[in-house]
Amino acid sequence: MNILYNEEIDGPLSKVDRADLFAELRQAIPDLLILHREEDLRPYECDGLAAYRTMPLLAVLPERVEQVESILRICHARRVPVVARGAGTGLSGGALPLAQGVLLVMARFNRILELNPKGRYARVQPGVRNLAISQAAAPYELYYAPDPSSQIACSIGGNVAENAGGVHCLKYGLTVHNVMKIEVLTMEGERITLGADALDAPGFDLLALFTGSEGMLGIVTEVTVKLLPKPRVARVLMASFDSVEAAGKAVADIIGAGIIPGGLEMMDKLAIQAAEDFIHAGYPVEAEAILLCELDGVELDVAEDIERVRAVLDEAGATAVSLARDEAERALFWAGRKNAFPAVGRMSPDYYCMDGTIPRRHLPKVLRGTAELSEKYGLRVANVFHAGDGNMHPLILFDANEPGALERAEELGGKILELCVAVGGTITGEHGVGREKINQMCVQFNVDELSFFHAVKAAFDEHALLNPGKNIPTLRRCAENGAMRVHQGNMPFPELERF
């Protein structure tokens, strides 16, 4: 897939003696579940980005922190790479195994350890599902705010690794804004606590550093998350537009008016049609784009915001605006949006989901550019995304059975991401870099910046054993791809050339 990728990561492949490693793990941790037969390992060969597949050397499924500690100590001593995996729902290949590495499956750490309604927090193990936290908090009228589309399945440990977002992160923040404290095991098996039970912690903000680090700095063994009171009322407006640019401009206008919706989502014609065919949500199939704008809070405030948003939408040239009549229609409006990906999937044998983030004010420009690229490459692109955050999810439709189609889709995806970077945006919003976007990181960052990433990585994981080949590209990879941005013409860290 990714050109110039070399087995395994970008250095010489170190062969590991599987039988020997198995024997040591078995002896050190007699009750550890270790998978080693091909049929047992098969379900773990990919995560949510199924286009990338690698069979791990071994998969281990510990259920106690002491077991994880022993696994890490053994792998560290043997210099065996370790890839952590939560629920495996990630969309960028962040949990893609290594053929010569151990896959550390944290799924059995699935207990909610403490739920404190008064302190408004929950202390959970990393394998607890995102939605399970909100379900456990529901009796207290509380919930955990970040809500990735995969929330029914994805785990909080994976959310921390990817700094997951969701429909509501414009108003309620990303994972990093909703996590108070984590317990971590380093590659050397040391236990450290990052963050605090209080609002702020002194010293360097290592909690924020770990959040979104894609399993490259340590293994999360416990997470304390904030719980928020459920909004008392939520209502949703749907607006139609006769161009995606006009809808994009309306997004900037709503935020510019000082309104922060609970959710602000956009879909273009292709996505609208796909969703309507699949869900019958009552979407206007003749529209070029729709916006779904949810307002939540207390009754009076929501009522007033609805009127303000209506005025902004009218001013921005909406051709129709409707308010979901009741909770049932609201659920239906959202069902269309939430099922847009599988709906698009029904229109095409394959699709490739991108995840770029741009400054909101450039939405019209980037949507126009994406349409031009779509035409140039001869591949249809559906847009369904978190417009309020400027977090775009172009879905590129293709047929993998057609020779060269996958490569063309990947190239188009790369071009779209480069367009995002060109307007001051980034190559990922909430899906992470993983293996998928490792080459685009060479475009996003210059050599100095990448070198600091490697230096920080080395501070926690000297031998680069945790999830190598993801998130932060080696300088060699960038150089060989010809994409490297050399800043001020020098390599600042000669000693880092090995990366």
Add this chain to the structure above:
Amino acid sequence: MNILYNEEIDGPLSKVDRADLFAELRQAIPDLLILHREEDLRPYECDGLAAYRTMPLLAVLPERVEQVESILRICHARRVPVVARGAGTGLSGGALPLAQGVLLVMARFNRILELNPKGRYARVQPGVRNLAISQAAAPYELYYAPDPSSQIACSIGGNVAENAGGVHCLKYGLTVHNVMKIEVLTMEGERITLGADALDAPGFDLLALFTGSEGMLGIVTEVTVKLLPKPRVARVLMASFDSVEAAGKAVADIIGAGIIPGGLEMMDKLAIQAAEDFIHAGYPVEAEAILLCELDGVELDVAEDIERVRAVLDEAGATAVSLARDEAERALFWAGRKNAFPAVGRMSPDYYCMDGTIPRRHLPKVLRGTAELSEKYGLRVANVFHAGDGNMHPLILFDANEPGALERAEELGGKILELCVAVGGTITGEHGVGREKINQMCVQFNVDELSFFHAVKAAFDEHALLNPGKNIPTLRRCAENGAMRVHQGNMPFPELERF
């Protein structure tokens, strides 16, 4: 002051040849303002924590990024430590100079480079005053949210260094939540960009790592901050209580009811009396404690929240509740709070301002413990603080002319902070660690955790030249203070013993 502190930082002091350094700086940067005479350096010998004073070797006041780059390259080559200083309003001695170091004064970087109302951001130089950003944004009905009490004087560069908060940070977040991007020069003079114009950036979150790092990782040369729309209406409630514990409980109850006030401040009897004598704000001098609760937003929402907060306050046992009648009375209520520190200063020759943060639910317990410690040490303590955040500011009253009084005040302060840590809190909320709380960091963190701080520091500043002796204590300091928490009984990084 801090026991066991060794000139200069905790290693052997390296003598610098002042004349020689001066000559090199002069030759390399002919138009650089360099201060070297005692009378010129005197104003820079301390920051807002005036109990700690050191004359710097030299002070430099650059006005262009290229000058800063040259200064850093020269100091790096000579291994001369560099302490950055903004407006010098910090309260923890974070900008305290070193006798054998250069003080890098960033005050002349005072231009607002760009103010984009549509993109809702401002791009400013680090020496721009916090309040100046809001003033420049006012014509667009926008403002910059974090508002430390020193906002009229403190600079945004210093705010980033300390991750400054303020009265409104419960609702609007700390500096880290309101900064999008920073330009940084490393100690080696490399320029790097951290963060992005978009909502999220890929790779490790080095922007969050730098925010609050107290000038130990790099020099900030430009800051892009978020601007928020001004709340349309703000009203303030004042409630009286017959015990600090009852007021503390009411704080937890308000937040527990799902209301997020724009500000939620508490003052105890001593603070109330001091403020009332000074400002005549109309405070109830017979009360044991008062709460000031500001609600902001749109008209209807604020009106409803006022009624909800009133109900919670009544339930929590408030002896009186009054709503500021108009904008003038609201300003008066806040004037008492904002001038509480100088007001307490009128009651005592000296006072020592603490800054601990605790989980909100433990407010009653910690307030009771503080009162007991106050009695034990025979020193009066006034409490004025951001109750909603659990960010406490006990003011310890003493007379420095009385032998041993300062030491007793410091010891009492240390005990109060240890009490904060014991309930799961931290030794600083918004004032930073600086020099002042360097010993308490040995209580807050264990050896493993401190070692990772040092490893991260070394990733950016190999020779520990940026602001040494602040924020992160050397392991030797902790060991000699006997306060070191050894985790699992081992020193994880033998090579870090030099720290």
